[in-house]
Amino acid sequence: MFRPQKLLFALAVTALTTISSNLWAAGFENIIVSTDKDAETTQNSFAADTPKIFVSADLTEDVASGSKVNIAWIAVDTGGVAPANYKIDEVNLDITSMINQVNSDITKPNNGWPVGTYKIEFSVNGKAMESVGFTIK
Template identity: 65%
Template structure:
């Protein structure tokens, strides 16, 4: 019996870089972005003073065992500058890739 693997990542703001691609496919499901580590529901916006933002996702059977999974936290539109504390106001996305190929993404905002 196949049991979905779950990924969990937290990010405190340090720096973000952008990578773009137009290739999107299956591979991840039940993606949740939240201030809670084990949240059941996703949030689409956060306050600038949010200390941590967590993301979790389940791998689908489309992802072969032994694959390299990467998660990129990307500033889409935030007039990004390195703040002393907190998140710059703007929009962001989290991009999931497998073996270097983008598979899924989810967006959120800091307001």
């Protein structure tokens, strides 16, 4: 017996799966934030006098050659020292077939890091894809 409702449901599920896969197709994994450029484990908090903070992330296979990747360093809440969600710095990278990892670093301000919460946001072709937070204590 032919049931058009089942066919429509199957088509809808297939369409939604395809759409959601494409929305989250590009991304990052193994994100490591640390005081060491070659660290293998991530840190969640840093001292106000930390000289430099590094971040690295592996690209998933879905970040195509020719993509534009942006890594933004953002002060989320520094108790009024900076405006909320203030972009401190950013780096823009053009991805080639030879690149499977992205890296960035940021140097301590002259007066030290303001105590507060921060995040590093990763975007592909202008779309935010991943973020990781840390604190300065």
